[in-house]
Amino acid sequence: MRVFAGKTALVTGASSGIGAACAGALATAGCHLVLAARREERLAALKEALEGTHAIRVEVIRADLSTRQGCEDLIRATDEKGLAIDILINNAGFGYEGDFISQSDERLGEMIGLNITTLTFLTQHFGTLMARRHSGYILLTSSVGGFTPCPRIAVYDATKAYVLLLGEALHHELRIHGVTVTTLCPGATATEFFSVSGQRLNALVRMTLMSPQAVAVKALKGLAHGRSLVVPGVMNKLTVWSLRLLPRSLMAPVSARVMF
Amino acid sequence: MKVDRQYVRRPDGTRRTALITGAGSGIGRELCRRYHAAGFDLVAASLLGSELACLKEELDAKSSGQHVRVFQVDLAQADAAQAVLDFCDENGIRVDVLVNNAGFGLAGRFVDQPMSRLREMLALNVVTTTALSHAFGGRMRQRGSGMILNVASTIAFQPLPFWAVYAGSKAYVSSFTQALAGELRPFGVHVACLYPGTTATRFLDTAGIHKSVRPWSVGSLIHGAAMDPELVAHCGFGGLLRGGRRIIPGLINKLHFILIKLIPNSVILAVVHGFMKRYRQPNEERR
Numbered sequence: 453m454r455v456f457a458g459k460t461a462l463v464t465g466a467s468s469g470i471g472a473a474c475a476g477a478l479a480t481a482g483c484h485l486v487l488a489a490r491r492e493e494r495l496a497a498l499k500e501a502l503e504g505t506h507a508i509r510v511e512v513i514r515a516d517l518s519t520r521q522g523c524e525d526l527i528r529a530t531d532e533k534g535l536a537i538d539i540l541i542n543n544a545g546f547g548y549e550g551d552f553i554s555q556s557d558e559r560l561g562e563m564i565g566l567n568i569t570t571l572t573f574l575t576q577h578f579g580t581l582m583a584r585r586h587s588g589y590i591l592l593t594s595s596v597g598g599f600t601p602c603p604r605i606a607v608y609d610a611t612k613a614y615v616l617l618l619g620e621a622l623h624h625e626l627r628i629h630g631v632t633v634t635t636l637c638p639g640a641t642a643t644e645f646f647s648v649s650g651q652r653l654n655a656l657v658r659m660t661l662m663s664p665q666a667v668a669v670k671a672l673k674g675l676a677h678g679r680s681l682v683v684p685g686v687m688n689k690l691t692v693w694s695l696r697l698l699p700r701s702l703m704a705p706v707s708a709r710v711m712f
Numbered sequence: 713m714k715v716d717r718q719y720v721r722r723p724d725g726t727r728r729t730a731l732i733t734g735a736g737s738g739i740g741r742e743l744c745r746r747y748h749a750a751g752f753d754l755v756a757a758s759l760l761g762s763e764l765a766c767l768k769e770e771l772d773a774k775s776s777g778q779h780v781r782v783f784q785v786d787l788a789q790a791d792a793a794q795a796v797l798d799f800c801d802e803n804g805i806r807v808d809v810l811v812n813n814a815g816f817g818l819a820g821r822f823v824d825q826p827m828s829r830l831r832e833m834l835a836l837n838v839v840t841t842t843a844l845s846h847a848f849g850g851r852m853r854q855r856g857s858g859m860i861l862n863v864a865s866t867i868a869f870q871p872l873p874f875w876a877v878y879a880g881s882k883a884y885v886s887s888f889t890q891a892l893a894g895e896l897r898p899f900g901v902h903v904a905c906l907y908p909g910t911t912a913t914r915f916l917d918t919a920g921i922h923k924s925v926r927p928w929s930v931g932s933l934i935h936g937a938a939m940d941p942e943l944v945a946h947c948g949f950g951g952l953l954r955g956g957r958r959i960i961p962g963l964i965n966k967l968h969f970i971l972i973k974l975i976p977n978s979v980i981l982a983v984v985h986g987f988m989k990r991y992r993q994p995n996e997e998r999r
Contacts, residue, residue, distance in 0.1 A: 552891075553896075557843060560842060568834060568838060569834055572830065576827065576830070583823050600887075601889075601891035601894075603892075606891035610883075610888035610891065613880075613883040613884055613886070614881065614884040617876070617879050617883040618877060620871030621872050622822055622876050624871070624981045625873040625874065700958070701958065703890070704894045708894060
């Protein structure tokens with residue numbers, strides 16, 4: 453991760469979970485930070501903590517990235533502050549658990565807006581600038597759920613299937629421009645994700661639970677080494693590997709059994 | 713194709729209604745013809761009013777009592793699904809079969825693709841498909857009957873440089889539809905996903921893949937390999953009725969599905985990259 457020293461990273465969803473952990477790991481590597489999220493107080497606290505411990509600069513930008521306005525605000529803010537982003541950590545995202553029909557249209561729209569649309573436009577905006585400079589790193593956060601559809605997590609897993617396919621395609625497309633695109637596929641991680649989604653973890657899922665710090669370190673190491681895909685942790689690797697062996701028609705019913 | 717009366721008529725004897733998006737051309741139009749011929753009432757929703765008018769004229773001329781309604785709407789707008797729902801409610805239409813067919817693709821370098829066009833594509837392929845499935849799926853679940861057919865693509869089976877966002881959007885449709893199928897099955901609602909490969913519709917030209925005078929150019933080859941949309945519609949229609957969840961029209965596409973798991977991604981990516989090199993130029997707006 454020494455390759456990140458002295459560079460500037462934009463981390464979305466930085467107020468908690470994997471985003472905050474990535475910010476911490478990057479700070480340790482000597483990377484300056486731009487932290488974006490909705491919860492300004494948390495970002496301010498994180499800024500204070502990181503600037504206090506490491507010799508780096510931390511900018512904070514408040515934005516609701518689930519909306520088009522929020523995405524544009526973030527881009528405008530980085531322009532206005534003259535911030536040259538070398539590393540983009542597309543971490544902001546959320547999920548839900550429950551039957552699709554009873555989700556609200558609004559919530560589904562926000563999820564697609566954040567997990568798909570904002571992720572795509574931030575990647576395009578900063579990826580284009582990185583390609584011109586012929587250097588840059590972009591991390592996209594998918595999920596183990598991107599490899600398989602699962603009833604009761606229909607839209608979330610589908611948004612992660614989108615990110616998985618986008619990321620692998622862009623890894624190849626942007627490589628010749630000197631830009632690394634890495635897709636991170638965490639499994640269950642001990643963050644606020646589950647309190648937001650409302651899912652209760654069963655014993656099987658708990659076995660695979662990782663800390664956000666462990667996920668962040670694996671993700672950033674993969675990014676630094678130019679990997680296309682990072683599946684952190686042995687249990688998650690096993691899950692993905694066994695999914696690849698499963699006939700596609702069995703994926704949805706098996707996932708539903710395992711998860712719930 | 714003779715279809716069992718129970719699929720075409722409700723228990724009370726009235727005709728079932730099929731709502732088809734992107735009905736003005738291509739696979740959508742062929743699906744309208746198919747459902748109409750089988751005896752369904754139709755709601756055809758699409759962008760171009762002129763295409764819908766032609767379609768209605770054609771179908772009314774062959775009608776044996778089927779009701780054909782057309783609804784001109786830009787399905788890439790944020791409120792499109794609500795507009796479709798309102799149209800059906802205002803006209804007292806109960807939708808028995810929903811076909812989310814409207815969609816388009818964009819080929820080219822990701823960094824060159826205009827954001828506005830990408831937004832439209834995501835709005836149409838992802839958001840509207842989800843919103844319509846939500847609105848009509850909810851009603852079908854309440855009634856305990858209904859069918860939804862979502863159109864994905866064989867492009868969803870593997871990552872494809874120069875088709876990144878489009879392939880991602882179809883991976884979304886595929887994953888979402890398979891999960892929804894599992895959720896709605898216990899309620900008597902049958903959900904399936906159709907995976908056409910390259911099909912001879914406006915899709916290719918809209919995406920930026922054009923035939924050229926040279927028969928062996930990449931564009932010409934792709935156009936040449938394109939499947940007949942009538943055949944795709946026939947497979948989609950039949951597959952949905954037969955209860956399939958994953959409908960892949962044509963032998964070549966089926967082989968694609970089976971073999972793709974055996975081929976490492978690196979090989980696929982290298983082949984596609986070679987093929988698509990010509991399309992690394994920025995897309996131009998076509999007339």
